[in-house]
Amino acid sequence: QVQLVESGGGLVKPGGSLRLSCAASGFTFSDYYMSWIRQAPGKGLEWVSYISSSGSTIYYADSVKGRFTISRDNAKNSLYLQMNSLRAEDTAVYYCARLSSNLDYWGQGTLVTVSS
Amino acid sequence: QSALTQPASVSGSPGQSITISCTGTSSDVGGYNYVSWYQQHPGKAPKLMIYEVSNRPSGVSNRFSGSKSGNTASLTISGLQAEDEADYYCSSYTSSSTLAVFGGGTKLTVL
DSSP states (O other): OOOOEEEEEEOTTTTTTTEEEEEESOOOGGGEOOOOEOOOTTEEEEEEEEOOSSOEEEEETTTTTTEEEEEEETTTEEEEEESOOGGGGGGGHHHHHEEEEEEEEEEEEEEEEHHH | OOSSBBEEEEEOOOOOOOOEEOOOOOTTTTTSEEEEEEEOOOOOEEEEEEEETTTTTTTTTEEEEEEEEETTEEEOOOOOOOOOEEEEEEEEOOOSSTTTEBBOEEEEEEO
16 A cells, blocks of 8 residues: 655754655655645645656745755655755645645655744 | 635534535636545545545545536535544646645534
8 A cells, every 4th residue: 555654854943954754655656746745833735845756857835945955766765855944934744745636645744843 | 825715614514515615717727627625634644535626536435526617626525424524625736837736725614
């Protein structure tokens, strides 16, 4: 069965960095676009980034452009999100999700808290 | 401000039917049959309930149905049950570089 497991979240000071990982299993990872979506406490869902199956096409939301970098390692069935220059408003649960014509599988999420 | 507009809340009694709307533009909802709906219980990850406007993934109850007219998509839940109480989000493919956009979410309360 399809499984997506995020890790790497935690408490970080403003201006700091974190690297999130998403381990995928149960499907051919290299066949799918993947995405990161976040949800601030008590708020709705927000697209953060997506990456094509080969890694050649990448999108970032304006709110994270220039600070976050998405990447993938198809040999390791893993998706990553490098987050630099973190701000208080980046505090959220970050989900990785498989992207086809929809977001058909989601991980359980990892909480990122940016606070001094 | 979300790209797609949903009502903030809807409510219904057990056994009733409710409909949640999701309004966009001709660049997203109205232009493509790639509208999906997600259910999210508190503290849980979103779950895909409807994809490509009206298709249900395996395992999703047939009490959930989707439709679209013009720039507005709708999610209908019939025979409301207590377990349906959750937040619901719509999403649509969009012709912009963002690829897809979300609605702001609708809190469903089962009275």
